[in-house]
Amino acid sequence: MYDSRYEEYKKMMNIINELNDIIILAKESINNNRETKSSKLLDYIQNKLNESGESISQLKEPFLLFVMGSGNYGKSTLINALLKRNIVISTDIPNTWKLDLFVKKNNEKIEIIYSNNKKITKSLINGNKLLKNEEDKFKNSKIKVSQNVAKFKRENKLSINELKKYKQQQENENLYKSEIVKVRYNLKDGNMLDDFIIVDTPGLNQILLKDTLERMKEYYTKADGVLWLVDACNIVSKESNKLIDEMNKIDNLHNNKKNIIAVVNKMDIISKADAANIAKVKGKANEIYIDKFDDVVYISAKEAVDGILNNDCDLIQKSNIDSLYKSIDVNFTKISKIKQIDSKYKNIFIMRDNIIKEVYDYKRELYKDISNYNEIEFESKKKSKEIYIQVLNYIEDIKSNNTYNDTDLNDLKTDIEKLQIKCNLDLEKLYEVLYEKANINKSIDIEKLNTNVYFARSKNLILEYNKSYTLDKNNIKKANQLENILNKLNPKNPKKQYIGEILTKGNVYKRINNLKNEISEILEDRISFIDFNINKIKDEAFKEKYLEYSKIKKHIQYLNEIENILNNLR
Incomplete structure (x- = not known):
């Protein structure tokens, strides 16, 4: 059924050593000084392998x-x-x-161990002398107890129970108790x-x-x-x-x-x-x-x-000692060999089942986190694009449905402030969702980003004009004439010289277009900053919980190799 105990030992240890080699490589690939879920799993597997190795080594004993x-x-x-x-x-x-x-x-000697764990080593001859001395002390103390009991019995009329009680007392007081608890003969x-x-x-x-x-x-x-x-x-x-x-x-x-x-x-x-x-x-x-x-x-x-x-x-x-030798061989050596090897294989199978369960539970959670990790970029792009389109459409609606007073941009500024509030709420909501997914290691407190944008501060919402002008149709014409005159007086300076900007429908459109471009840039910058921050968070959180994400493919490959070896054990 089985080869020799040593041959079976080599077979089992080949499996243990192969798994240990993979664990060593897997640990090196992590290269993480912190304790993570990945390092804990590898430590668990290695400890189980070491326990099995120690148990298997008994086959050599x-x-x-x-x-x-x-x-x-x-x-x-x-x-x-x-x-x-x-x-x-x-x-x-x-x-x-x-x-x-x-x-x-190989080296013959006697090791003598005492109750206080003190150990001394002697030659066979000297060790036996020491042990005989202990036996003699006991023998002499026992003789003394017997003599005391006999004398007490002669001098007193005692019942059997009284005599037993006195004997027990004498043994407690006089019987020698050696401190040696174990003797190991190395032959x-x-x-x-x-x-x-x-x-x-x-x-x-x-x-x-x-x-x-x-x-x-x-x-x-x-x-x-x-x-x-x-x-x-x-x-x-x-x-x-x-x-x-x-x-x-x-x-x-x-x-x-x-x-x-x-x-x-x-x-x-x-x-x-x-x-x-x-x-x-x-x-x-x-x-x-x-x-x-x-x-x-x-x-x-x-x-x-x-x-x-x-x-x-x-x-x-x-x-008839040969009959005892044969009986020992039949009833102990051969049977114990089978029972021992059976026991070691049983332990290996238990180890296999325990490790596979731990790896399975670990990979199930790992794959879930990998899925979240990869979904973050997709979700960020999708939701950011939706916000971006909503903002631009909102501005286009303002442009198409222009009802602003030609003399005032306050209504436009109010609409942009409303847009700003809505956009900030959308960005905050997006960030919270992404942050929750990215920060998979919940025990780590990562500072959150300020996602607010500020459209209402745009220079395109601030109108500079001379308050002394009443900007009706007649004054618009006069202001333009005045601007032309001033330009002619200073033709070398291309910079416009004017008292104030006279709003027209075209001027409002122009401002809204400029505002649209500015808001687009602000929004793009904020979304890019959010993406950068979320990517940093997910990388740090993943590393804190497992290992660097760039190494995850090799890590899973090592785990699959371990599973394959264990699953092939029969």
């Missing part, structure tokens, strides 16, 4: 094989048998206070370390572990495989059965059943006592455990280690 069970059942000896090395020193005192990890590394070789990190958990029934059940759950949920150690001399254990039931509850809660092998140890002791006991032990173990574990294997870890160290093939075969 060994599985976690947890050795669990009640204390003093031979866990240290079993681990030595799994490693095919005598690394862990077996003592009479169970491992009650620390987590031991056995990891393959060059070990039979199973290519595929597994072997974890030796504290004994689950030890008196120091008041939170036994919670710690068991923590170890159990992290494990890729569990070896549940059972003492052949104590098959029926109320505490073990209780813990197994708790594991089943965890399986049901997380819908993720762990692969567990029951390892019935110390079969050498059973066989020495009575060969017939072997069948009884196996029968009882099968009755209790066959439905609770993936396999039940019967071994002698002690015989296995002795056989390995002495190169005694017969003793190794007698120990």
